Amino acid sequence: MADSPEARGGGEMRKRTFVITRFDPDKDQVPKTQTYEIPCRPEWKVLDALNFIKDEVDPTLSHRWSCRMAVCGSCGMNVNGEPKLTCKTSLADYGDTVEVAPLSNFPIIRDLVIEMDGFMDKFKAVKPWVIVAKEKAAEEGTYRQSPEQLAVFKQFSMCINCMLCYAACPVVAKEPDFLGPAAIALGHRYNMDSRDEGAAERNEVFRGEGTVFHCSYANECSEVCPKNVDPAAAINQAKLNAVIDWATSFVVKRGK
Amino acid sequence: MARFADPHAMQPSTPGRTRTAPPQLPDDFWSRPRMRTYLLFDATGIVYLLVGLVALRVAWALKSAEAWNALLTSFANPGYLLFHLIALVSAIFVGVRFFRLFPKAQPARIGPAKPPPRPVLHAMLYAAWIGITVVLLAILGGVWP
């Protein structure tokens, strides 16, 4: 928790029990759990506990992490059933027992490590790059973009690809084709960027197999997003845009 | 965590080169408070279906005075009263949740126009909803015009 005395290093050491999902495809048929009891410093995040376990107790535990400052997006896991960034989640918010499991809705490669390539496929499918008819040369200088134009898509560009939203989304759990919150938010970010001219192409993707209309506005993605990207807003704005784009495509001729 | 999500959830187009465990969901995923609210929200679809069937029945009863009177008599039945109460609660529940989530689904701007700030938008939605309800009640109750 922010601003807490624990975050400042106050408080006492405390023994906590961690129930952690383990899975080694060479040895295990199905994932199982393993329990560790370790002394924890008051200011620790869940990630600090995992690293302590790996360094001092059980080096066979595999997990992803890197920046430990909530910007690289590597360390997403289920903590007591909720998708969290473990580098940002304080142990002070939890009791004596903490369950750490891999992110929901993803195939599990090993222990707390999930298969990410499904996400990378959906990510690429929305064409997350600037599409223009004529590329601008560096000598011509930058595009002009006002702060208001930047504000339109800025929020949706803040996604760190941590995939907590995919773990939280009930539709991702049941509908494998669904593009998913982060991918749609990113596509919408480019659609709303004043420098981009590719909205028609992306809206076709949005109406395609992974359609944005799978979303039934559960809003769970925005609840768990650690960066306040608000993907639910992006998806539902994208729905409207996709429909308008479909309607206007009958009226306006499209060059390809 | 033992519940399974769809076994193909988040599966990559090119299969991974090691055996993976299937995607999982927490045991209590569907019973968590926010998820329960969401499931109820989606389940009100059944209520609309039934309301639609009732509306068909009402339309059918317009054919004669006897049929109409028979309809009104049956509506006094406690079962129907309960059903209509549930429909009313569903409509309010869905309306409130929908209004809460509505503002952020608005585009940031349409041409030069920007949507009004969130509280204003909420006020406009509720005003329209309550206003139309009052007007319809007045018309159907014979009070106005």
Add this chain to the structure above:
Amino acid sequence: MAEADVEVFRHDVIVVGGGAAGLRAAIAAVEADPKVSVAMVSKVYPMRSHTVSAEGGAAAYVPGSDDSLEKHLYDTIKGSDYLADQDCAEYFVEQATPELTRLEHWGCPWSRNDDGTVATRPFGGMTVPRTWYAADKVGFHMLHSLFQHSMRFERIVRYDEHFVTKLLVDDGACRGVVAIDIRTGSIRLFLGRSVILATGGAGKCFPFTTNGTIKTGDGMALAYRAGVGLKDMEFLQYHPTGLPGTGILITEASRGEGGYVLNAEGERFLVTRDYGVGQKAELGPRDMISRAEILEIEAGRGVKGPYGEHVLLDLRHLGEAKIMAKLPFVRELSRTYIGVDPVYEPIPIRPVVHYMMGGVDTDIRGATPIPGLYAAGETACVSMNGANRLGSNSLTECLVFGARAGVEAVAHAKSASDGNEARLLAEAKTEGARIDNLRGRKKGGEKIAQIRREMQLSMERGCGVYRRQESMQQTVAEIAPLKGRATDLVLEDSSKVFNTELLQALELVNMLDVAEAIAVAAVARKESRGAHACRDFPKRNDAEFLHHSMVFFAPAGPRLDKKSVMIGRFQPEERKY
């Protein structure tokens, strides 16, 4: 001992590392030639690269402003304490604006002025504001823009989560790399006529660093063991505003937007006392400010905290509106990781290891002395930053020299010949067998975490902000036995699938090699210059030490050498601000 089964992949150019420099190199390579095939081999998915954590901005001359290329060049050279190669720095300032402009075309959401032009902010050591920024998450935006743009090129083939363990040099040229596929644990041979190393620095050799866990100097160690010299390794940048304990970076932009640095008495000591930064105060160069902070703490004016003594960064006078507009990430980091809201309280800060000016010896083309081997970004030492880097120069450096290395790598690949594939495959298989023996090596006596800890503490003692000959020599004496002990590691995890313990062991060996080079180079530089502040030799000594230090790998211990500095139009003078 069974021979490892090795899968072979053939590309023209192999880029090792997927951060700003690596991605820019890959893009430059495919743009240089429509037929070129580029492999991008990174131990993490590219958006996890540590570029993502950079916060402040990227420097380039803004056309139409009262800045000039000459001013940027002068600031950079002076900031480097005259150790930068001036031809490389000149190429850098010339290419800076086109590179940042290209990135803007590729979607990077630079913050804007009201008239739609790119906004700039003042930064340390810069005479004119020329730092382009994207709120306070510039590295994040740059990395994601580059990565997303790179996805449109089918000829950039990504091999995510592959850990390169060896550079293959055959017949005098670099011919490829051997890598572990982290997912399966299998060994893969990547054959390519050019290899570009862009793996970042090695901040994890130290206990307190802004760097993430992946910054273990892998590329530097690979080149070092292949016979390339490591240049200027003694120059480590201590960023003045890191959080105590975690070392998390609080961007220089917080000072650029007007923040004050205070001691325990609430005094703005950079203004009231003479620490050589003059009028620039909080916007002086990083090495001077870090030293000032340490001296304040040593004088007893530091604040005592649970992680040792520190000083304070005061942003309260900026007001909540400005902080939320320009420094929102700073507020979030401060609240989450040290429990302080900068709107109401000053942030505890101390110098932490942030960047390595030194690295793999390259020239202005990004080429190492081994034909076919290139390096760019923090991994490389061109040298453009000399003895001290100015803030916001390094992100632009990644783009400029990443692009150059990519273009040069393609040119080389066109004319180069292939190595002896049978020999290379045999080498890869031997390497594979070595890795397989290391994995799950239960009969060892040393724990990875223990040796890592000892190395980090030794480096902190010997190669801190202020150094003494005695402590540096002690560190050199401590590293050598640590290297010996690291050959006897115990590894518990024998699984092949996603074995991160094995990676930690390999990274530890890389870090020890890099740490040894740093310590050895530091002892040899008997002067104070830029970020290398030696208490036994407090003055800069141009007569004897105006050269780059070079460290070469040798079985008996690192071999030292020198390399001359290219002095252009700016003659070395006293570095005062």
